[in-house]
Amino acid sequence: MLLERDATVSEAVPLFVDVDGTLTRADISLESFVRIARSGMAALAALLLWLAAGRAAAKTMAARHDRIDPALLPYRQEVLGLIETARAAGRPVILASASHWRHIRRIADHLGLSAPIIATRGRANLKGRAKLTAIRERIGPGTPFDYVGDSRADTCLWREARRSWSVGYVPPRSAVERLGDTRAGFARSAIKAMRPHQWAKNALVIVPAFTSGQFIKPAVLLTAVVAALLMSLIASSIYLLNDLLDMDSDRAHRTKWKRPLAHGDLSIPAALGLSLALAGIGLTGGWLLGGPALTLWLLAYMAITTAYSFRLKAVMVGDAIVLASLYTIRLWIGGVAIGVSLSFWLLLFSVFLFLSLAYLKRYVEMRDAIEPDRLLSGRGYVGDDIDVVMMSGVSAGMVAILVLALFAHDPTTAAHYANPELLWLLCLPLIYWMNRIWMMARRGQVEGDPVAFAIKDRRSILIGAAMACIFAAALYGPAAAS
Numbered sequence: 001m002l003l004e005r006d007a008t009v010s011e012a013v014p015l016f017v018d019v020d021g022t023l024t025r026a027d028i029s030l031e032s033f034v035r036i037a038r039s040g041m042a043a044l045a046a047l048l049l050w051l052a053a054g055r056a057a058a059k060t061m062a063a064r065h066d067r068i069d070p071a072l073l074p075y076r077q078e079v080l081g082l083i084e085t086a087r088a089a090g091r092p093v094i095l096a097s098a099s100h101w102r103h104i105r106r107i108a109d110h111l112g113l114s115a116p117i118i119a120t121r122g123r124a125n126l127k128g129r130a131k132l133t134a135i136r137e138r139i140g141p142g143t144p145f146d147y148v149g150d151s152r153a154d155t156c157l158w159r160e161a162r163r164s165w166s167v168g169y170v171p172p173r174s175a176v177e178r179l180g181d182t183r184a185g186f187a188r189s190a191i192k193a194m195r196p197h198q199w200a201k202n203a204l205v206i207v208p209a210f211t212s213g214q215f216i217k218p219a220v221l222l223t224a225v226v227a228a229l230l231m232s233l234i235a236s237s238i239y240l241l242n243d244l245l246d247m248d249s250d251r252a253h254r255t256k257w258k259r260p261l262a263h264g265d266l267s268i269p270a271a272l273g274l275s276l277a278l279a280g281i282g283l284t285g286g287w288l289l290g291g292p293a294l295t296l297w298l299l300a301y302m303a304i305t306t307a308y309s310f311r312l313k314a315v316m317v318g319d320a321i322v323l324a325s326l327y328t329i330r331l332w333i334g335g336v337a338i339g340v341s342l343s344f345w346l347l348l349f350s351v352f353l354f355l356s357l358a359y360l361k362r363y364v365e366m367r368d369a370i371e372p373d374r375l376l377s378g379r380g381y382v383g384d385d386i387d388v389v390m391m392s393g394v395s396a397g398m399v400a401i402l403v404l405a406l407f408a409h410d411p412t413t414a415a416h417y418a419n420p421e422l423l424w425l426l427c428l429p430l431i432y433w434m435n436r437i438w439m440m441a442r443r444g445q446v447e448g449d450p451v452a453f454a455i456k457d458r459r460s461i462l463i464g465a466a467m468a469c470i471f472a473a474a475l476y477g478p479a480a481a482s
Contacts, residue, residue: 012090012091012092013091013144013145013146013162014091014092014093014094014115014139014145014146015082015083015086015091015092015093015094015145015146015147015148016094016095016096016118016135016145016146016147016148016157016161017079017082017083017093017094017095017096017147017148018096018097018147018148018149018150018154019095019096019097019099019104019107020097020098020099021150021151021167021168021264022076022079022148022149022150022167022168023075023076023079023080023095023107024073024074024075024076024107024264025074025075025076025263025264025265026073026074026264027267027268028068028073028097028099028103028104029058029059029062029098029099029100029103030268030269031068031247031268032059032062032063032066032068032103033047033051033058033062034244034245034247034268035066035248036062036065036066038245038310043065046061047062050062054123054125055125056120056122056123056124056125057122057123059099059100059120059125060100060120060121060122060123062100063100063101063102063103064102067106068103068106068107069248070106070107070109070110070111071110072248072251072252073107073251074251074257074262074263074264076167076180077180078167078179078180079148079167079179079180080111082148082165082179083111083113086146092115093113093115094113094115094116094117094118094138095107095108095113095117095118095119096117096118096119096126096131096134096135096147097117097118097119097120097126098119098120098125098126098127098131099119099120100119100120100121101117101119101120101121103119104117104119105117105119116138118131118134118135118138127153128153128154128156128157129156131157132156132157132160135157144162145160145161145162146161146162146163146164146165147160147161147164147165148164148165148166148167148179149164149165149166149167149168150166150167150168150169151168151169152169152171154166154169155171158171158174158175158176159174163177164176164177165177165178165179166178166179167179167180186266186270189260189265189266190260190266190270190274192259192260192265193239193240193243193259193260193261193266193271193274194236194239194240194274194278195236195239196232196236197452198235198239198449198451198452199228199232199235199236200451200452200455201235201327201330201451202228202229202231202232202235202330203228204327204330204331204334204350205224205227205228205231205330205331205333205334205337206221206224206225206228206334207331207334207346208224208331208334208335208338208340208342209221209224209334209338209340210471211342211343211346212338212340213475213476214338214340220338223289223290223337223338224334224337224338226285226289227286227289227290227294227333227334227337227338228334229285230281230282230285230286230289230298231282231298231301231330231333233278233279233281233282233285234278234279234282234283234298234301234302235305236278237274237275237276237277237278237279237282237302238275238279238302238305238306238309240261240271240272240274240275240278241271241272241275241306241309242305242308242309243259243260243261243262243271244261244268244271244272244275245309245310246262246309247261247262250262253365253368254368255368255447255448279302282298283295283298283299283302286298289337290336290337293336294333294336294337297329297332297333297336298333300329301326301329301330301333304322304325304326304329305326307322308322308323308326316381316385317392319358319362320355320358320359320362320392321355321358323354323355323357323358323361324350324351324352324354324355324357324358325351327350327354327357328347328350328351328354331346331347331350332347343407345403345404345406345407345410345413346407348403349400349403349404349407352396352397352399352400352403353396353397353400355393355396355400356393356394356396356397356400356434357393357450357451358393359389359390359392359393359396360393360437360438360441360446360450361449361450362381362389363386363389363390363393363441364441364446364447364448364449364450366381366383366385366386366389367386367441367444368447390438390441390442393438394434394435394438397434397438398434400430400434401427401430401431401434404423404426404427404430405424405427407423408420408421408423408424408426408427416475417474417475418474418475418476418478419473419474419478420474421474422470422473422474423470423471423474425470426467426470426471429463429466429467429470430463430467432463433460433463436459437450437453437454437460
């Protein structure tokens with residue numbers, strides 16, 4: 001009888017589960033602060049006042065103004081498995097978190113946990129020892145409990161628990177059991193969030209060196225390459241900021257939910273710090289390379305991209321125009337870096353070409369949305385806009401080809417090219433490529449960013465090489481006999 005009673009007591013030992021970083025990879029309170037801050041300057045000012053009043057007060061006020069969607073959070077499967085095992089044994093499972101009780105209650109309801117929760121209320125921030133005190137008040141002194149956490153702040157709880165697990169930090173020489181795999185290393189997650197595969201877009205910075213014919217000068221080519229690298233660092237700083245603001249929509253996307261911030265592999269403070277560091281390096285390098293003029297245009301790119309991340313991406317059609325403009329600014333920065341003026345035709349061609357690709361990017365996002373209305377809320381589009389987006393993108397691509405044809409026909413062009421008539425041939429491979437990429441997107445064969453797709457697609461690379469050869473022959477080839 002005594003053995004049976006002891007077994008029953010063991011089975012009834014409550015399991016307390018931390019939420020931020022443990023049950024989910026996310027920091028719920030910080031994400032709530034970000035959503036409030038991005039809604040406008042007035043909301044940002046209010047958030048700063050709340051934080052000045054104390055972290056617990058800020059969490060309380062944020063919870064009143066921001067409602068989380070528990071279905072979108074990146075849950076840890078190993079912790080969910082631990083919870084299900086405890087529930088199957090008839091043990092109470094209690095969420096214990098420093099986040100606000102409104103958020104934690106929604107998560108508990110989503111997971112079907114009926115037990116009362118332990119979470120921050122009012123001015124009591126339940127973290128570390130404060131959480132342990134709340135647990136003891138709930139179950140009584142000396143009553144055994146199990147606990148799963150992830151950080152150094154949980155050390156005092158692990159020390160008191162009958163059995164303890166961690167999904168992150170494990171104290172040395174302790175009985176804490178590691179649960180599942182640790183989160184991805186900072187360096188790996190940071191590099192992934194910087195999206196180095198997107199740096200190929202910044203090859204546009206080098207284009208003016210080729211169109212002006214000055215790429216044969218080593219100093220000019222080196223300057224253009226360094227400017228492209230600095231542009232890449234600044235672009236990565238904005239990617240981090242954009243991912244921070246887009247975490248909710250990324251989690252609703254078929255592939256973007258794996259991004260380090262959306263998946264919880266990179267923390268919000270780490271992402272902000274890395275973003276500021278990359279921007280600082282890029283701007284300092286720009287000043288050293290090209291002085292105030294280059295730095296000013298790099299700042300202009302940052303300002304427009306930041307405005308896009310906060311507001312302009314929510315403007316229907318305007319978001320595509322801004323994206324096309326940002327590609328064109330890369331060309332302008334390349335011209336400023338090496339000190340050459342850009343052709344009106346080149347700028348106009350760039351605007352329409354990249355407007356088409358901007359629409360293609362939005363088309364792919366709409367096509368791949370798990371729940372289109374959820375993904376596109378705040379983006380200015382609805383699910384039924386997808387056909388109009390495709391039509392606008394194809395039309396912009398055809399206008400770009402028309403601009404290229406008009407450039408080849410312009411009498412002033414002949415003065416700069418040995419064989420200007422060859423420029424007409426550029427239109428043919430571009431027509432083929434533009435129609436092909438849109439048809440592939442329509443069939444679901446283009447994933448993510450179309451520019452990133454193009455630099456990996458073998459046929460696109462061959463087409464680009466063919467166009468480069470045609471351009472070189474027009475610029476430097478032996479002139480045709482008159």
